[in-house]
Amino acid sequence: MDSFLDFEECIRDSPTFRLAIDQRESEVADLENRVDKVMKLCSRMVEAGQAYNSANQLFLTGLMEFSAYHRRDSSITNCLAQFSQGLQEMIHFHTMLFDQTQRAIIQQLSNLLTQFLPQVRETRKEFVRIGEDLEMAAVKSAQIPRHKTTDAERASHLLLATRKCYQHFALDYCLQLNNFQAQQKLDILNSIFSYFHAQYTFFHQGYDLLRDLEPTMKTMASRLALLSTDCIAKRKEMENTHLLVQQRDATGEPIVTSSSENDVAIEGYLFKRSRRKNKTWKRCWFSIENNQLVYSKSHKEEVMVLFDDLRLCAVKSLDSIDRRFCFEIVSVQKSCSLQADSEELRQAWISAVQGSIDMAYRQKVESQQLLATEKLPQAAASLVPQLSPPIPQAAALGVALQGSGNQRCCDCGENDPRWASINLGITMCIECSGIHRSLGVHVSKVRSLTLDSWDPELLKLLCILGNDVINGIYEAQCIDQGRVKPHAESPRQERELWIKEKYVEKKFVKGAALLHTEARDTEAPDSERDALGRGLYQAAQCGDLVSMATALAQGAEVNWSHPEEERRTALIGAARGGSLLACEFLLQNGANVNYRDQRGHGALHAAATCGHTGQVCLLLKRGANQYAVDERGQDPLSIAIETAHADIVTLLRMARMNEEMRDSEGLFGTVGDDETFQDIFRDFSNMASHDPERLSRRQFSRERGSGDSEEHN
Structure with a gap:
């Protein structure tokens, strides 16, 4: 319980009040000294941290120059480049931590001292001065003789006026001391809390960065083990060669080679x-x-x-x-x-x-x-097979930046973004990516364009949607509401408020069903919810990604089931419609891959029925249950055999064999996927992404008997 100065004791001007005043003034002076010491220590810590960042930056620069020495070895160069970029981002996180620490400790505590203490000191001067005047007036009034009535009356009036003025200043001084005592706890706790929140954000971002680097570290560890084995083998080979050359008298031997x-x-x-x-x-x-x-x-x-x-x-x-x-x-x-x-x-x-x-x-x-043979007919040359090396896949960063507006951060406009949200289809800078991570994966799933591995479907989403399309949806009413979009130099608090209003509250989406997602289940009318669900379902069937993104932004539920379409969800509609990117977009936004309609058909059943091999690959990769049966007791493999889609039958059988092999190996302590299945699965998936025309729904001949079909499979 806080102990404040008693205003009644202030009016009485008792010794207890004077003692309390002295004690409170001593506490204020002690607090001021402590706050000043904390601010100085914080300044030293920030300066030391900035010096550390400068030295670390110089070290990374030297490391990059050192990696240039091995520019002919791509494995070493790529390893050093990726880890140097990760360390560069950690330096950026350190810089943001020191900036937030300076704002949390130095600025807030400085505001506490500059806002209250000058006024307290000025009021104290007046309080002390009036107290001395009151003391003099009391002494003077007591010294006037009894027979001097006029002088006694004048002294009494002066004493009364001085006492009222003293009470006024005393009450004002007590009020300011009490206010300072109440405010200093709030400001100090707020300052410490802000500092710990900055620490929490720093370690959270570092953890996410290192988690993103984990696949790269595993790849580098395996490569390092391979290099170590090769190094040992080469050293032994060179030692043997050295021994043979040393034992040989090469003075009279010519250097001759013959092919x-x-x-x-x-x-x-x-x-x-x-x-x-x-x-x-x-x-x-x-x-x-x-x-x-x-x-x-x-x-x-x-x-x-x-x-x-x-x-x-x-x-x-x-x-x-x-x-x-x-x-x-x-x-x-x-x-x-x-x-x-x-x-x-x-x-x-x-x-x-x-x-x-x-x-x-x-x-x-x-x-x-040879000149004579070149005169042969040109038709003979057509018999020679024309071989060409495969075209290497473009880097994720280069492909992602080809999308409309993707060359700048979607939220602040900073150049050369290196992060992306796979469910929103946008690119962003590192600081905005940290804010997106704090929103949760149900709002934004953040990945690095330089450190993470990317599936071709996700890169296509970034190119088809992109920053311009998504901003056209999520910022449609920004100008009408008088809001100004933050820029690259805006403080973090302004960016954080903007991103929350844009993606969580969806304040600027035109025709949004709800302004606050917390009230989704209570405020949205059923008719409006069904209208949005129907719009999402129709867009998914047609593969219209822009309309799908608009419907989700307006509040459509991704797992809403269509009552006139046998309770199918948008994912099942996309699987029936044949759009691979529509399926990927819905899955990244929380679509239930194993949901089944009234007939027991899920998305995998629909893809197998329609013969969409790309969708089957994607759904299996995203965890679809290949053993689920419909109302007739048929699973996706049975449906593919009945509809005679050869590629899907092969794919599902390979997936089933791989899962059964993995389960049987797990009994003996070895669990892992069959490498042959992984290669076939990867080929099917890449073909579905880059060359879907080659998956042309090849079917078995229906004129052949069932025994022939089984033999062919």
Whole structure:
């Protein structure tokens, strides 16, 4: 229970009141000293943190420069780049933490001292001054003699007026001290709570970031283990090679390579005699390349051609000079004398040069034959298979930014967003992504465009919807309501309020059924709810993503069942309609993948009935129950066999075999998916996303018997 100054004791001006005043003034002074100390320590902590961030930023810059040293090794470069980006985001989180700490501690406590204490001090001065005047008036009134009636009356009036003025200032001073005592607890607790909330947000964002990096870390760990194994194997191989070379006497062995019987190439050091008058010998590096004999005097000089066409040359031993192991190469225009280090090397060089001369003549004959074959009819060339390397899949970031408006953050307009919401179909900056995470996954599912793996369906949603389309829905009445959208430099509080009003309260959606999601079950009329549900169902059947996003923004329930359509949901309608992206969009927004209508048909039954292989892949990937039966007792596999959709039958049987194999292996301690099934499943899924025309509902021949169908399957 707080102890405040008693106003009745203030009027009495008793010693108890004076003692309470002194004690309260001492407490205020002590609190001021403590608050000042906390603010100074907070400033030092923030300065140290900013220095840490600066040093950390320099370290990351050095790390990126260091990764450039291994730019030829893509595995090391990609690893360092991804982890450097994650650390860069952690530095950004630290910066936001220090900014929020400074606002929570320094600014709020400073406002407490600057808002109340100056006025308290000024009132205290007047209180002390009037108290001294009251003391003097009382003494003066007591000292006037009894027979001086006029003076006594004047002194009494002065004493009364001074006492009233003193009571007024005393009451005012007590009120301000009591107000300060009540306010300081609120401000101090609010400041500490804001600081702890900033800490909570910091660690929450860090946890989400590290959780997003977990797949990358697992991939890097497996790659690191593979590199470690390769490194050990290469070290052993090099040690063995080193031992063999060390034991071998290589002084007289030529460096000769041969890819066929007559295709001989050789390289090594030879002494070359100058053609000048001094006839000096210089040691050079010789090799045979493209029917030419080339040499270089040192590794710093360019390679020079000695004989440009060996077909015009002849080689022979040279024994007419005093130097040993010499041979001569002669052409029509010139000759050159060369010297090897041993007789074995000389013979190797002579054989290699002669073999190269023979090979040059043979290549000429083969080129003439090839020229003759090119005159064959062009129809023969069509028999040769045309092979081309597969086109690599584009990076998630590059694909996502192709959507309309995706080059800027959907909520604040900052350039180059690196995060996205997969259920809303928008891109955003890192600070807005932290706010989206705090809304919960039922509102926004945030992923990194650079750290997470992306399915092709999700990337297509970002390209088809995108920031411009979603802003056209969620900001339709923003201008009419006089609201101004925050920008990249806006404070976090303004962005947070905007994002909550935009996506949670849906204040700016045109024709929204509800303004507050908390009142969804009580305030929405059934007729309006059914109208929105019908709109969502029709849009899902047609695959109109924009209309679907509009219906969900206006308050349509994603699992609403259509009473005139056998209680089917929008997901079942999308599976029947054949839109893969519509199914993905509904699943990301909370659609129940295992809901079944009045006939017991779920989305997987509908996709199998209509022969939509892409939807079957997607629904299985999202956890659809392939064993669920309808009112006739048929599961999706039975329906696919009855309707004779071969691809779906193959896919469902492979999925069932994989699940049964996984269950049987689990009994013996090993649980895992069959790699063959995963490869087939991945091929079906990618084909459904990138080349759906190839899944053209191939059917069994209905003229064949049931026994033939089973044999074919």
